Amino acid sequence: MRLISQALLSLPCLAASARLPPTDNCKAYPGTAGWPSPQAWAELNESLDGRLLTPTPPAAACHSGHPLFNLLACAAATKGWTSYEWHSRDPVSMIVVQYTNDTCLPDPKAPCSAQGYPAYVVNATTAEHIKLGIAFAREHNIRLVVKSTGHDFIGRSNAPGSLSIWVRHLNEISYHAGEFTLSGSGKVLPGDAVTVGGGTHMYDIYQATAKYKQTVVGGGAKSVSVGGYISGGGHSVLSQRYGMAADQVLEMEVVTPQGEILKVNEDQNTDLFWALRGGGGSTFGVVTSVTLRTVPSPKITAFFWLVSIKAKSPSYGAIISYIISQLPTLMDAGLSGYGYIAYQFPNPIPIPGLSGTIDGFVGSGVLQDKSVQELNNIFKPLKEALHEKWPGEATLFNLGFPYDSFLSWFSANYDKSEAGNHAYVVSRLLDKETLAKNTSESNKAFLAPIPITGGYAMFMVGGKGIHEAKPRGGSNAVNPAWRKAYVHTLAGASFPAFNNTARLEAIDKLQKSFQPIRDMTPDSGAYINEV
Numbered sequence: 001m002r003l004i005s006q007a008l009l010s011l012p013c014l015a016a017s018a019r020l021p022p023t024d025n026c027k028a029y030p031g032t033a034g035w036p037s038p039q040a041w042a043e044l045n046e047s048l049d050g051r052l053l054t055p056t057p058p059a060a061a062c063h064s065g066h067p068l069f070n071l072l073a074c075a076a077a078t079k080g081w082t083s084y085e086w087h088s089r090d091p092v093s094m095i096v097v098q099y100t101n102d103t104c105l106p107d108p109k110a111p112c113s114a115q116g117y118p119a120y121v122v123n124a125t126t127a128e129h130i131k132l133g134i135a136f137a138r139e140h141n142i143r144l145v146v147k148s149t150g151h152d153f154i155g156r157s158n159a160p161g162s163l164s165i166w167v168r169h170l171n172e173i174s175y176h177a178g179e180f181t182l183s184g185s186g187k188v189l190p191g192d193a194v195t196v197g198g199g200t201h202m203y204d205i206y207q208a209t210a211k212y213k214q215t216v217v218g219g220g221a222k223s224v225s226v227g228g229y230i231s232g233g234g235h236s237v238l239s240q241r242y243g244m245a246a247d248q249v250l251e252m253e254v255v256t257p258q259g260e261i262l263k264v265n266e267d268q269n270t271d272l273f274w275a276l277r278g279g280g281g282s283t284f285g286v287v288t289s290v291t292l293r294t295v296p297s298p299k300i301t302a303f304f305w306l307v308s309i310k311a312k313s314p315s316y317g318a319i320i321s322y323i324i325s326q327l328p329t330l331m332d333a334g335l336s337g338y339g340y341i342a343y344q345f346p347n348p349i350p351i352p353g354l355s356g357t358i359d360g361f362v363g364s365g366v367l368q369d370k371s372v373q374e375l376n377n378i379f380k381p382l383k384e385a386l387h388e389k390w391p392g393e394a395t396l397f398n399l400g401f402p403y404d405s406f407l408s409w410f411s412a413n414y415d416k417s418e419a420g421n422h423a424y425v426v427s428r429l430l431d432k433e434t435l436a437k438n439t440s441e442s443n444k445a446f447l448a449p450i451p452i453t454g455g456y457a458m459f460m461v462g463g464k465g466i467h468e469a470k471p472r473g474g475s476n477a478v479n480p481a482w483r484k485a486y487v488h489t490l491a492g493a494s495f496p497a498f499n500n501t502a503r504l505e506a507i508d509k510l511q512k513s514f515q516p517i518r519d520m521t522p523d524s525g526a527y528i529n530e531v
Helices: 038-047 071-080 086-090 127-140 202-210 226-231 271-278 316-332 374-389 406-413 431-437 440-447 499-519
Strands: 119-121 144-147 163-166 173-176 179-181 188-190 191-199 249-253 260-264 286-293 302-311 335-346 359-369 395-405 423-431 457-460 486-494
Touching: 038 127, 071 086, 086 173, 119 127, 127 144, 127 163, 127 226, 127 249, 127 260, 163 423, 173 202, 191 202, 191 406, 202 226, 202 406, 202 486, 302 316, 316 335, 316 359, 316 374, 316 431, 316 440, 316 457, 316 486, 359 374, 359 457, 374 395, 395 406, 423 431, 423 499, 431 486, 440 499, 457 499, 486 499
Parallel strands: 119 163, 144 163
Antiparallel strands: 173 191, 179 188, 191 286, 249 260, 249 286, 302 359, 302 395, 335 359, 335 457, 423 486, 457 486
């Protein structure tokens, strides 16, 4: 078996503050006895053809005591700080910033140092670059991390005083029309496929495959990259029809902790092929390329829907629970997307007569290869049931917008959420039985997280396609709870920088408010990429 964890390459140096020599379980850190000499780093840089970076804190330009202080550059950093794309272009920056220990924010009044970031970065463009970086980290007992675009809600792509492998520029794309031949066995798999570098952005893959009237099961933000996304499984608005992104993988190339560059598929290195598809990011090696099955680009009817509940309605909980119980029915009819249980939630749909904030349920998503009229027909039974059960208290509105391809829809509706936040997320996968309970117990469980943020998410991204998926090799490491799940539910809590009390309170609120949902689903689990 080749399932070799990178644990020994990622443990922190517990003795760094005491300046003790490193041991097998304590990694070398800048300033410790075991830290490589400048000459050793220079030799690594030479072997990498000059691709070793000494990273600058992303917001250094905002701090007058830093050599790179520059007001114009600071303004650009401040503006870009809330953008996924801005963080993805930097070798060490992350979209969730507490994992850098707030060592350099775009706030001139705050301190700024490089202590919260990797000490060096391998700007990898080949598997050989990654192999050299891994070998150096292993030889010198240095903590090793991997970053692509920084879309990581649990901070795995950053570590202070580490060596980071930056794979963003592993982004070549090759299209295979009609068939793909597996490495090693020479087996020919029918159907179109695309091979992409491990750091390739989703939007680039969508654009490349659209030229052939195809697309892939992929992420909702432009700058999500394929490697980390697939390592957690990868849910999508297309999953309801085709399964998880990990279910589409035909072959991968990976650099292992031992420095082997391997092609993995259903016929060779099968244990790694199983593990890399859903087994967790930066766990079994560094993915340098992925070959994915493509699917015909569907026509899309995009939709928004809103259930407005009368303010202070005593039936609020019962109405919400009833809506939740109907989500599997809507999904079985073809709907997928993102819903939010709303309490004083900003109204996203400009409908006459509705206030700026609402209580109820709001959502958006896609219906594939069906018309606006068919969309209306799907919502009609729920609309009528709400009117019959709670006349004057609950009203459903829905709007549909046609797009001629997946790319045209995505280009207008990709995830535009703000980055640069301090926040934690919890999640749970909910099956049809749990969603349909509609009991006083489930009412309380589903309503519990609402006081945290004024609403929480019910991602309608499970369903038939995931339940019936047939990944190559017979199975993969995707959390088995996905194979029954319809809804991936999430709640989040934010907190200000430099406020550890607020940080701990946010964690406590999330744990307590989400525990009833966990108690209701003892045999389920969470989504590793949003947990």
